[in-house]
Amino acid sequence: MSQDITILGGGVAGLAMASEFLAKGAGVTVIDPAGRPGEHACSWWAGGMLAAECEGALAEEPVVRQGRKAAQWWADQGVEITHNGTLIVASGRDQSELMTFARRVPAAQWLDAAQIADLEPHLAEQFTRALFVEREGHMNPRPALTSLYDRLAASGVQFVTKGASRGQVIDCRGLAARSDLDGLRGVKGEMVIVRTPDVQLARPVRLLHPRFPLYIVPRGDGVFMLGATQIESGERTRATVRSVMELLNAAYALHPAFGEAELLEIGVDARPAFSDNQPRIRRIGDRIYANGLFRHGYLLAPALARMTALMVIEGTEPEDWYEDYR
Amino acid sequence: MPVFYGKEVASRMMLGTAQYPSPAILADAFRRSGAGIATVSVRREAGGDQAGQAFWNLIQELGVAILPNTAGCHSVREAITTAQMARELFDTNWIKLEVIGHSDTLQPDPFGLVEAAQALSDDGFEVFPYCTEDLVLCERLVKAGCQVLMPWGAPIGTGLGLNNLYGLRSLRAHFPDTPLVVDAGLGLPSQAAHAIELGYDAVLLNTAVAKAGDPAAMAEGFAKAVEAGALAATADPMEPRDMAAPSTPVLGMPFS
Numbered sequence: 001m002s003q004d005i006t007i008l009g010g011g012v013a014g015l016a017m018a019s020e021f022l023a024k025g026a027g028v029t030v031i032d033p034a035g036r037p038g039e040h041a042c043s044w045w046a047g048g049m050l051a052a053e054c055e056g057a058l059a060e061e062p063v064v065r066q067g068r069k070a071a072q073w074w075a076d077q078g079v080e081i082t083h084n085g086t087l088i089v090a091s092g093r094d095q096s097e098l099m100t101f102a103r104r105v106p107a108a109q110w111l112d113a114a115q116i117a118d119l120e121p122h123l124a125e126q127f128t129r130a131l132f133v134e135r136e137g138h139m140n141p142r143p144a145l146t147s148l149y150d151r152l153a154a155s156g157v158q159f160v161t162k163g164a165s166r167g168q169v170i171d172c173r174g175l176a177a178r179s180d181l182d183g184l185r186g187v188k189g190e191m192v193i194v195r196t197p198d199v200q201l202a203r204p205v206r207l208l209h210p211r212f213p214l215y216i217v218p219r220g221d222g223v224f225m226l227g228a229t230q231i232e233s234g235e236r237t238r239a240t241v242r243s244v245m246e247l248l249n250a251a252y253a254l255h256p257a258f259g260e261a262e263l264l265e266i267g268v269d270a271r272p273a274f275s276d277n278q279p280r281i282r283r284i285g286d287r288i289y290a291n292g293l294f295r296h297g298y299l300l301a302p303a304l305a306r307m308t309a310l311m312v313i314e315g316t317e318p319e320d321w322y323e324d325y326r
Numbered sequence: 327m328p329v330f331y332g333k334e335v336a337s338r339m340m341l342g343t344a345q346y347p348s349p350a351i352l353a354d355a356f357r358r359s360g361a362g363i364a365t366v367s368v369r370r371e372a373g374g375d376q377a378g379q380a381f382w383n384l385i386q387e388l389g390v391a392i393l394p395n396t397a398g399c400h401s402v403r404e405a406i407t408t409a410q411m412a413r414e415l416f417d418t419n420w421i422k423l424e425v426i427g428h429s430d431t432l433q434p435d436p437f438g439l440v441e442a443a444q445a446l447s448d449d450g451f452e453v454f455p456y457c458t459e460d461l462v463l464c465e466r467l468v469k470a471g472c473q474v475l476m477p478w479g480a481p482i483g484t485g486l487g488l489n490n491l492y493g494l495r496s497l498r499a500h501f502p503d504t505p506l507v508v509d510a511g512l513g514l515p516s517q518a519a520h521a522i523e524l525g526y527d528a529v530l531l532n533t534a535v536a537k538a539g540d541p542a543a544m545a546e547g548f549a550k551a552v553e554a555g556a557l558a559a560t561a562d563p564m565e566p567r568d569m570a571a572p573s574t575p576v577l578g579m580p581f582s
Contacts, residue, residue: 058347185349186380210483210533232349232381234378
């Protein structure tokens with residue numbers, strides 16, 4: 001007889017969790033008051049970079065190691081992944097940021113002007129030197145969440161907006177579980193989506209800056225996501241003029257044509273994070289919480305889900321991020 | 327140990343709270359630095375409101391004195407408003423006053439600084455002004471009520487160290503009784519040691535620690551350097567001289 005699993009929350013953490021438990025033969029129910037994936041979930045606003053190496057410039061070692069497996073996992077779920085790597089640039093006066101990044105990200109290799117022109121012709125005039133990390137990908141988060149939802153629903157996962165839980169409860173509610181989880185905090189993020197036919201990029205580009213680092217992720221059809229601020233606040237609304245200005249300014253610095261881009265969307269939410277910005281699988285009483293994905297939802301949700309499912313179904317203790325509070 | 331506005335602090339290091347890879351690393355850096363004062367930006371990490379509460383709790387758990395700052399303020403009015411907000415949020419009269427005059431170098435606006443310092447002192451604040459090493463400016467600040475001076479070593483976040491040794495030395499000589507803190511521009515522990523050797527009371531760091539690959543290790547490095555500098559400053563260092571002076575006496579060759 002298959003084991004019953006109830007997952008609370010249908011954002012990226014909850015959906016990845018549902019996939020892993022389904023793959024292990026469990027009977028899975030997902031409870032999310034909002035129903036289908038949408039703007040209520042913090043993962044709706046994500047950049048969708050699968051850039052474990054680049055994240056290693058600031059993140060702890062397990063984030064990089066576990067994150068490396070994410071692209072394959074998403075591809076296995078039928079999500080389209082673009083494997084064009086990540087380009088990292090900095091303005092002339094911020095070259096020291098580029099040097100630091102090169103030291104801290106061993107996979108980054110130097111490019112000269114000709115190599116930049118080869119990879120991203122539209123940035124050739126702006127930058128004569130850049131870093132490139134080859135083994136990284138990116139995806140479009142919203143279609144990914146939606147298609148994963150549809151696929152799970154078609155494979156027998158029950159999605160309900162309310163109701164009693166059955167069997168083992170896995171709580172993936174993000175910040176909504178804050179009152180249950182000591183040390184969970186919100187890190188506010190603001191992002192902007194613009195459209196311009198005048199800039200073409202084949203891969204995510206990071207513009208390093210000592211105060212306002214920017215990443216820009218191409219979404220196709222001239223659409224670009226610019227992200228993202230990181231502010232120590234659990235506020236989930238109210239994108240400020242200052243933040244949006246910083247993001248737009250940075251985009252304009254990357255390529256002047258962004259000055260004429262159409263502003264499609266300004267998004268804001270708060271990421272659930274623990275104090276070391278690494279996620280946790282935490283047992284409290286009968287419930288298991290998988291939370292704290294910070295800015296690494298798409299990068300780490302697969303690993304978090306895989307370890308949780310292995311633990312519940314096969315009794316294997318997670319190799320990272322496990323805390324037993326029973 | 328330095329005394330600021332009648333309050334003795336247990337360390338010659340002040341540490342900023344911005345730009346760390348994570349709050350856990352921030353806390354670790356504070357532990358290993360032994361810093362006695364944490365500077366906190368009011369603008370972004372608002373203290374009292376619900377939204378920023380988690381971060382504020384973490385800062386409070388550090389168990390150090392809080393010095394709120396007006397980082398990022400470009401006008402006198404903005405700085406005063408921010409200071410008033412800080413007083414309410416953090417329940418302290420201390421304010422590290424920054425009035426930025428130039429957005430590329432983040433150089434203080436000396437005119438706005440004096441005006442804001444006067445207004446805030448009149449309003450009961452205890453002002454820690456972020457200033458240049460200009461002697462006349464510092465005299466005006468003291469006249470405006472400042473009992474601490476915080477000249478830069480170099481522009482904020484550059485890590486260039488002590489750019490104007492003469493200026494910093496002469497400031498120390500002119501203000502023997504006013505606590506002096508090198509506020510900005512330090513990148514390496516040796517530079518902090520140098521500042522303390524010059525007789526400065528303390529140093530304030532942020533970027534040098536927060537942006538190091540291992541912030542906690544760098545924080546401890548700075549703590550040791552500051553301690554070394556303080557020991558040297560009290561040990562009456564030798565005067566440099568041009569000719570070599572053998573430190574080992576050569577037996578049988580007196581006065582050689």
